[in-house]
Amino acid sequence: MARWEPNTAIRLVDAALDLFVEQGYDATTVSQIADRAGLTRTTFFRHFPDKREVLFAGQEVHAGLLADALAGVPAGATPLDAVGSALDALTDTFTEDRREFGARLRPVIAAHRELQERAALKRIGLAAAVAEGLGKRGVPEPDASLAADLGVRAFYQAYGEWSESSGGGASLTELTHRTFAELRAALAALG
Secondary structure: OOOOOOOHHHHHHHHHHHHHHHHOOOOOOHHHHHHHHOOOHHHHHHHOOOOOHHHHOOHHHHHHHHHHHHHHOOOOOOHHHHHHHHHHHHHOOOOHHHHHHHHHHHHHHHOOHHHHHHHHHHHHHHHHHHHHHHHHOOOOOOHHHHHHHHHHHHHHHHHHHHHHOOOOOOOHHHHHHHHHHHHHHHHHHHO
């Protein structure tokens, strides 16, 4: 394939995950990922700093979706309702093909401490983006961080359930709604 073809980053992500599943994360090299995608090492490094980061592509896009959605929520919304709207904006982007990707990705991450640490950083980054968006709406601390953490927890819990199901079930948005409602109820019960 020529290097100018579209979807270079997606091809690299798909190639990396295929190889990580087939031969393991530690045994896979950047050269192998680039070769599998029909690209060069140089092209790989134009998109990702290392093989670990290839699995976390899109973090900035997700944070941006959350921030933009929070900015568009009507002023009278509660912090938790604003977070719910932001989660809708994020989960609406997860198409059915992402379900299978998630099912393959989760065991790879679970098997490697380095990837678990990077996944935790991504989660923290998303929560920080939500807290910052709430702060811009005038939500004080610690309320903003607590609402953000609750929302991101709901997203990750729902994502795990969604990616482990074989399709035909609830959408990620529906699962996130349910999980977020359960967490909100649990928080209220602590009161």
